[in-house]
Amino acid sequence: MFLKKTVNVWLPIIILVALVGTTVLNLRLAAVFQKQEDFAPRWVAAREWLRSGASPYSDSTYQATLDLLEESGNQPSSLNEGRFLDPAWYVLFYLPVSFVPYPIARAIWMTLVELCLVLSVHFSVRISGLKSSVPETLILSLLILIFYPLFKSVINVSVNAPYLFLTILAVYLASNQQGTMAGSLFALTLWMIPLSIFLVILFMIWLGSRRDHSLAKIYLSTIAFLVVISLILFPGWTTDWFASYLRMFPDFSWVNTPLMVFGKLFPGASAQVAVLLSLLTFVVMLVEWYGIGGREGRSFQWKLMLTLNLLYFFNLGSEGVYLLWLFAPLFNVYKYLTEKWRVSGRIISWISCLTLIFIHWRRFQITDNWLYEESSLVILLLPFITLLGLQWFRWWATVSPKAQIDSNKI
Secondary structure: HHHHHHHHHHHHHHHHHHHHHHHHHHHHHHHHOOOOOOHHHHHHHHHHHHHOOOOOOHHHHHHHHHHHHHOOOEEEOOOOOOOOOHHHHHHHHHHHHOOHHHHHHHHHHHHHHHHHHHHHHHHHHHHOOOOHHHHHHHHHHHHHHHOOHHHHHOOOOOOHHHHHHHHHHHHHHHHHHOOOHHHHHHHOOOOOHHHHHHHHHHHHHHHHHHOOOHHHHHHHHHHHHHHHHHHHHHHHHHHHHHHHHHHHOOOOOOOOHHHHHHOOOOOHHHHHHHHHHHHHHHHHHHHHHOOHHHHOHHHHHHHHHHHHHHHHHOOOOHHHHHHHHHHHHHHHHHHHHHHOOEEEEEEEHHHHHHHHHHHHHHHHHOOOOOOOOOHHHHHHHHHHHHHHHHHHHHHHHHHHOOOOOOOOOO
């Protein structure tokens, strides 16, 4: 009784102590694992602008980043080679951590990544409709920290992980018809997670059919606000950013989607296979969207899960952190398993979850890969499993008028 009455006191204290302890642990991890990371260019860009007003895209900022990475024993990310390539308004997001020394700022961001991974699982469970107890959800949330591709995102101080979490949170809010908050979150992730634009379009159609245009309005308003603010604070940033971006990426040779990775399994026709699969996947997604405005409940939920699954195949760099988008579809498959077979379905779900973790760790032991580029197994295994699972339960989700639970089957 006493604990229930004082929960508003002791729970925040426990959370704060846990976050501080995790940050201290991350300081030690950062000292042991010195790898590629793309957090340094953001931290330096914010700090240099705050101290001297230097442009985030200037050569002095770039050189300061390289000096910092050399001093800390880390390497610039192969994705940006140490340059700040985001639109100028993203500098503002790193200002809070720019006030502290780099090692502490890096450890704080690692803690933020871990927190976002854990919360991503929590909201993925909610989006999927999986009925799990609090202990089960907590265990799933903690297991994600030892899922190799996402554990690597912590060590490499991933910048995309928090933004991917924001898209998952936005999907949760939008699917619960909270368009205003969802629209603002989608706007914040537009550049970092460009595929989120398709989720925005999907929810614009779905909410618009209910005469709710709040997501579209706040989405466009937030983007306009960020552009105006950045033009005021960083005059002329657009030309500097465009020149820096073209210098780094003069063509599209850096694009390497999971479908392109799959195409490389057929060396004689890799480009043709990748193009054909990309067109086919995109057409399938558009076909599945037909009539989406009239979908409700389980039917819309299944369509949303399939959309997340298909969009994953278009992530431009085949980064392992994008696997976060697949947990909601995976849990949705687990939901149908446990609905159909209450006991054996739950057992199968847990065994498959632990098996996926084991397979990915075994793959890491073979490759010892700490780079951003993942092997084809890591990139393709989970999305094909979830895609097959969703198709297996298609009728159960979209045609059956209700969940016909057969609790007697084991």
